[in-house]
Amino acid sequence: MKCLxxxxxxxxxxxxxxxxxDGLIRDAEAYWIIDPTDQTCLTELGTFGACDDDALFMYLxxxxxxxxxxxxxxxxxxxxxxVLEPIQKRSCxxxxxxxxxxxxxxxxCAKVKEAQQWEMLxxxxxxxxxxxxxxxxxxxxxxxxxxxxxxxxDSSLWSRTARLARALAGxxxxxxxxxxxxxxxxxxxxxxxxxxxxxxxxxxASNVAQSGFLFQAADGANCYDGIRFRACSDEDRTLRWGIxxxxxxxGRPETALYKFYNASACLVESGRDGVTLGSCASNxxxxxxxxxxxxxxxxxCVNSGKCLARSAYDSQGKLHNCxxxxxxxxxxTLDSDGSDALAxxxxxxxxxxxxxxxxxxxxxxxSEFRSRTTTGTSSSPYAxxxx
Numbered sequence: 001m002k003c004l005x006x007x008x009x010x011x012x013x014x015x016x017x018x019x020x021x022d023g024l025i026r027d028a029e030a031y032w033i034i035d036p037t038d039q040t041c042l043t044e045l046g047t048f049g050a051c052d053d054d055a056l057f058m059y060l061x062x063x064x065x066x067x068x069x070x071x072x073x074x075x076x077x078x079x080x081x082x083v084l085e086p087i088q089k090r091s092c093x094x095x096x097x098x099x100x101x102x103x104x105x106x107x108x109c110a111k112v113k114e115a116q117q118w119e120m121l122x123x124x125x126x127x128x129x130x131x132x133x134x135x136x137x138x139x140x141x142x143x144x145x146x147x148x149x150x151x152x153x154d155s156s157l158w159s160r161t162a163r164l165a166r167a168l169a170g171x172x173x174x175x176x177x178x179x180x181x182x183x184x185x186x187x188x189x190x191x192x193x194x195x196x197x198x199x200x201x202x203x204x205a206s207n208v209a210q211s212g213f214l215f216q217a218a219d220g221a222n223c224y225d226g227i228r229f230r231a232c233s234d235e236d237r238t239l240r241w242g243i244x245x246x247x248x249x250x251g252r253p254e255t256a257l258y259k260f261y262n263a264s265a266c267l268v269e270s271g272r273d274g275v276t277l278g279s280c281a282s283n284x285x286x287x288x289x290x291x292x293x294x295x296x297x298x299x300x301c302v303n304s305g306k307c308l309a310r311s312a313y314d315s316q317g318k319l320h321n322c323x324x325x326x327x328x329x330x331x332x333t334l335d336s337d338g339s340d341a342l343a344x345x346x347x348x349x350x351x352x353x354x355x356x357x358x359x360x361x362x363x364x365x366x367s368e369f370r371s372r373t374t375t376g377t378s379s380s381p382y383a384x385x386x387x
Contacts (some may be wrong), residue, residue, distance in 0.1 A: 022246075022279075022280045022281040023246050024244035024245065024246045024256055024258075024280060025060065025244060025245045025246065026209075026242060026243075026244045026258065026263060027209055028058045028059075028060055028209060028243075028245065029058070029059075029205050029206070029207075029208065029209040029210070030056040030057065030058055030083045030205075030206045030208040030209070030243070031056065031057055031058070031059065031203050031204060031205055031206065032051050032055055032056060032057075032203075032204045032206065033055075033057060033080075033142065033201050033202075033203060034051065034201060034202040034203075034204055035048055035153060035199065035201060035202075036200070036201075036202050039051070040186065041055035042055065042057075042093075042104075042188070042201070043055045044082050044085065044090075044093075044105075044106045045105060045106070046093070046103055046104030046105035046106070046187070046188060047184075047186045047187050047188065048153065048186045048187075048188070049186065053083070053084070053290065053331075053332045053334075054082075054291075056082070056083035056084075056206060056208075057080045057081065057082060057083065057093065058080070058081045058083060058243075058245065059078060059079075059080060059118070059120065060078060060079050060080075060081050060245065060247075061076065061077070061078055062077040062078060062079055062116045062247070062251070063247070064076075064077065077112065077116040077117065078116065078117075078118050078119065079092045079093075079109055079115050079116050079118060080092060080093040080118050081093075081109060081245065081253055082106060083208075083243060084243065084255060084288070084289050084290040084291075084332075085106065085255075085289055085291075086287075086288075086289025086290070086291055086296055086299060086300050086301045086305065087106075087289070087300050088108075088109075088252040088253065088254075088287075089107070089108045089252070090105075090106035090107055090108070091106065091109055091252070091253050092106070092107060092108065092109035092115040092253075093105075093106070093107075093115070093118070094106070094107030094108065094111060094114040094115045095114050095144060095190055096114065098182055099180065099181040099182050100180070101180050101181075101182065101183070101189050102149070102189060102190040102191075103182070103187065103188065103189050103190070104151065104188055104189075104190070108252070109247070109251055109252050109253055110250050110251035110252055113145075117144040117145055117146065118142065118143070118144055119143045119144070119147050120140040120141070120142060120143075120203065121140060121141045121143055121147065122139070122140060122141075139200050139201070139202060139203075140200070140201055140202075140203050141193070141198040141199075141200065141201070142198070142199075142201055143193060143198070144190065145190075147193070148192065148193060148194075149190045149191065149192060149193060150190070150191060150192075150193040150196065150197065150198035150199075151188050151189075151190055151198065151199060151201075152188065152189060152190070152191050152196050152197065152198060152199050153187075153188050153199040154180075154183040154184060154185070154187045154188060154189055155184075155185045155186075156199055157183075157189075157191075157196065158177075158179045158180070158183050163177060206334050207334070208242070208243060208334065209242075211240070211260075212240035212241055212242050212260030212261075213240065213241055213242075213332045213333055213334050214232060214239055214240065214241070214332070214333040215239075215241060215295065215330045215331075215332065215333075216232055216330065216331045216332075216333045217229055217310070217328055217329070217330060218293075218328075218329040218330075218331075220232075222315070223239045223333075224239075224295075224308070224317060224328075224330065225238055225239050226259065226265070226267055226275075226276070226277045226317075227276065227277065227316060227317065228311075228314065228315045228316045228317060229310050229315040229316075229317070229328075230315065232333075237260070237261045238259070238261070240259070240260035240261060241257050241258070241259065241260055242257070242258050242259070242260040242263065243255065243256075243257065243258075244256040244257075244258050244266070244280065246286070254286040254287055255286065255287065255288050255289060256280055256285045256286050256288060257288050258280055259277065263280075264279070264280060265277045265278070265280070266278060266279065266280035266282070266285040267285065267288060268282055268284045268285045269284040269285075269297055269298075269306065269319060270284070273306075273318050273319045273320065274318070274319070275308065275317045275318070275319055289301060289305075290330065290332065293327075293329035293330055293331065294307045294308075294322065294327045294329070294330070295307065295308040295327075295328075295330050296308070296322050296327075297319070299322055300322075301322050301327075302322055302323075303322065303323050304322060304323065305321075305322045306319040306320060306321060306322065307319065307320055307321075307322040307326065307327035308327060308328055308330070309326050309327050309328050310328045
C-alpha cells in the first residue's frame with residue numbers, strides 16, 4: 001500500500017509539471033560542491049566556506065544559438081548557476097584573471113567562455129549523469145575549457161607538504177616555486193588538468209527538486225506560504241516552495257518561486273506593496289532572490305529592489321524598498337527530505353482505511369444483531385403456535 005501511494009504521488013507531481021508550459025526549468029536539483037578533506041563547500045565567492053544557502057548551485061544546460069544548431073557546430077554547454085542569487089550579472093560561477101592566475105567567482109551567465117564551459121567528470125572522464133536526487137553523492141573533477149582545465153584547491157598545491165612532495169618526486173625547480181599572490185587556504189584556481197591534476201570534490205544533492213523547502217522566519221515558528229506567515233509544519237504541504245529558472249534572451253537567469261505541490265502558482269508582486277500567488281508566466285513572477293536572509297525582487301536585496309516584510313496586523317507579506325532596511329529575515333529550510341509529505345498522504349490513506357474498517361465492523365455487528373433478534377423471536381415460548 002505504501003508503494004502504491006508513492007507511485008500515485010509521483011505520477012501526480014509528474015502530471016502537474018507536465019501541465020505547466022511557461023519555459024521555466026523546475027526539475028533542476030541544487031547541489032553543494034564539497035571538499036571532503038574538511039567538509040567545506042564551494043561558495044559564490046569562488047572560495048571554500050560554510051555549506052549553507054549561499055553555497056548551492058544548479059548544474060544547468062545552456063541552449064546554443066540557432067546558427068550553431070543549424071550548422072551542427074559547437075558542443076553542449078553547461079553553467080553552474082547560484083541558487084536564488086538576486087543579481088543577474090553575478091549569478092553564475094565564472095573564471096577570471098587575477099594577478100596572473102585564473103580564479104573563480106560570481107559573474108555573468110551570458111559569457112560563453114567564462115560561464116558556460118563547466119563539465120563535471122568522474123575519474124574515468126565520463127560526465128556526471130546521476131539523475132537520482134535522494135542524497136546523491138558523486139566524486140567529481142570540476143573542469144572547464146573543453147575539459148582541459150581543472151579546478152584545484154590552492155592549499156593542495158602550495159602548502160609546505162605539497163611542495164615538499166613535489167621536490168621529493170624530483171619535479172624540476174619545485175624547491176624554487178613561490179606561492180602566488182592571493183593563494184590562500186580556502187581559495188581555488190584553475191590549472192591544466194594534465195600538469196596540475198584536480199581536486200576531487202563531492203557533489204551532494206539538497207533534494208530541493210525532490211521535496212522543496214520552507215521559508216522559515218527568524219522566530220523559527222512561522223513560515224511564509226505566499227500570502228501570510230503562519231505556523232510551520234512539516235506535514236503542511238502548502239508551505240513548500242520550489243525554485244524555477246529561465247534564461248532570458250541575453251542568457252541571464254530569471255528565477256521564480258512556485259508552490260511545490262501546485263507548480264502553476266508562483267509568487268507574484270502585486271500593486272504598490274502587495275505580493276500574492278499568480279501565474280508563473282507573469283513578468284512580476286520572475287527576478288526573485290535571497291541574500292543575507294532577505295527575500296527580494298528585482299534588486300540586490302540590500303540597496304535596491306523590494307524586500308518581503310511581515311504585516312503586524314494580519315501577518316500578511318508586504319514588499320518594501322530594501323534600502324529602508326525593512327524586511328523579514330528568512331531561512332531556506334532544506335533539512336526535510338519530503339518524507340513528511342508522503343507520510344501525511346499515507347496517514348490520510350491509513351485513516352480512511354481505518355474508518356472503512358470501523359464502518360464495515362459496525363455493519364457486521366448490526367447485521368449479526370438483527371440475525372440474533374430474528375432467531376430469538378422465532379424460538380420464544382410466547383411465539384404463536386398452530387393448532
